[in-house]
Amino acid sequence: MSTVLVFTQYGGAEAQEFMDRELPPPGPSQVALEVKAAGVNPADWKIRAGQMGDHWQLPAPMGREAAGVVTAVGVDVDGIAVGDEVVGLAAKGHGTFAQHTLLDAKQTVLKPEELSFAAAAALPVAGATAYDVTHQIELEPGQTMLILGAGGGVGLLASQIGKVHEFTVIGVASASKQQIVESTGAAFVESGPGAAGRIREVAPDGVDLLIDLVGGQALREIAEVVKDSQNIVTTADPDTAEQLGGSGVNRTAEGMQKIIEVAQYGLVDPHIGRRFSLTDAQQAIASVEDGHTAGKVIVEP
Ligand SMILES: NC(=O)c1ccc[n+]([C@@H]2O[C@H](COP(=O)([O-])OP(=O)(O)OC[C@H]3O[C@@H](n4cnc5c(N)ncnc54)[C@H](OP(=O)(O)O)[C@@H]3O)[C@@H](O)[C@H]2O)c1
Known part of the structure; x- marks a missing residue:
């Protein structure tokens, strides 16, 4: 029982x-x-x-x-x-x-x-999703990955994976999450009205990949900062991402084992x-x- x-x-x-x-x-x-x-x-x-x-x-x-x-x-x-x-x-x-x-x-x-x-x-859900969403579109070291919803379960792991790959990571979250987002190595940008302008202050030329973990209006308001709208990948709102030119996350069979190995070696918390x-x-x-x-x-x- x-x-x-x-x-x-x-x-x-x-x-x-x-x-x-x-x-x-x-x-x-x-x-x-x-x-x-x-x-x-x-x-x-x-x-x-x-x-x-x-x-x-x-x-x-x-x-x-x-x-x-x-x-x-x-x-x-x-x-x-x-x-x-x-x-x-x-x-x-x-x-x-x-x-x-x-x-x-x-x-x-x-x-x-x-x-x-x-x-x-x-790790099985958030970690594996973070692994999949950060690998769907491959960036080169030094390119910029923006995460909307960076302080949640998927976001903190996605940010750390981005740092392992030596991407420049920008995390959008509410002010209460500044410290925890920065602890992953990401630059912090406060969410809410005007977020796109604040992202532009950190990345004047725009970002190479937008990982969306929130969707809806919050995604629409910042979507213009991505250089190529095909490089929007969402876990939260495929309909809005597709309207903007992006896509939903493709889940893979190997994501869970991969993120557990990465965590085992102490590369992500x-x-x-x-x-x-x-x-x-x-x-x-x-x-x-x-x-x-x-x-x-x-x-x-
Ligand atoms: N497709 C899949 O296989 C899959 C798998 C896992 C998760 N998901 C989805 O992915 C999303 C994220 O999952 P999660 O586990 O990371 O959720 P979570 O732990 O609840 O985190 C969500 C984060 O979104 C932030 N947020 C909410 N409204 C926001 C806004 N307007 N602007 C910026 N940030 C905002 C919240 O922080 P603030 O306090 O900073 O706003 C929170 O930290 C969910 O929709 C979930 O259902 C999909």
């Missing part, structure tokens, strides 16, 4: 509740996990709100990523054994805001001992912002739903 946070209907946070569920044994290509840490993502509330379709069977377990200890493995799982410390994505129909869950073995990797459970749990107990998982989701978190929010059973 495991406690898991679910949503019982599409809509607001009032549809979330804890349930006790019998966890089935892992099926093919699944591993059973004792959860040590789970990452919170905007997708958790966006799925609940119905913004990502209505194909989840209700009540739907919440939480997409976790790190922990393997307690059982399904048939045809190679390279993962009982007792291994792993990190990965939840199996279909399962959630990671729980004491025990099932992971998709094809999207699960061994956790390097250099990474804590919390640090590892911060997952920047854990806040940690909540499992009983406070709803507060953890609310803090991300608020839209202004700094770094990653983690839930620990």
Whole structure:
């Protein structure tokens, strides 16, 4: 029996509740996990709100990523054994805001001992996305990468990846995030009205790549600073990016393993912002739903 946070209907946070569920044994290509840490993502509330379709069977377990200890493995799982410390994505129909869950073995990797459970749990969604979005359009060292929404889970990792590649990185975020954005090596520009002009003060000739993690009007207002509008890549708002000439992020199969290796070697810090107990998982989701978190929010059973 495991406690898991679910949503019982599409809509607001009032549809979330804890349930006790019998966890089935892992099926093919699944591993059973004792959860040590789970990452919170905007997708958790966006799925609940119905913004990502209505194909989840209700009540739907919440939480997409976790790190922990393997307690059982399904048939045809190679390279993962009982007792291994792993990190990965939840199996279909399962959630990671729980004491025990099932992971998709094809999207699960061994956790390097250099990474804590919390640090590892911060990486499968935001870290892999940051890896993919910074590699979709290749820049040369010295070229300029602008990140809109630089202080969040994806943004802080994208900025650090940019510095590893020796790009000039500019991070747009609210004033409260200046210190954390600058800690990644990025030049800070305050978000809000007039942001395009402030970016021009730092990059008078414009930027080579615009990574958008916010979308909407905030993206429209700064899009003119990119030299070539095809070099707008978004994780947040493909429709607006395409209207402006850019594109949505193409997710890859190797992004998660790559970012875990980069973090293992100490080249990026997952920047854990806040940690909540499992009983406070709803507060953890609310803090991300608020839209202004700094770094990653983690839930620990
Ligand atoms: N397609 C995919 O596979 C994929 C995967 C992961 C994430 N995503 C999406 O990517 C986006 C970012 O994810 P995340 O995990 O980084 O979210 P997050 O941790 O919640 O961070 C979002 C950041 O956006 C900033 N922000 C909000 N409004 C802003 C504005 N008007 N101007 C500038 N910054 C603003 C917030 O900081 P301030 O307080 O500074 O405003 C916050 O730090 C989300 O929309 C998420 O759903 C997509």
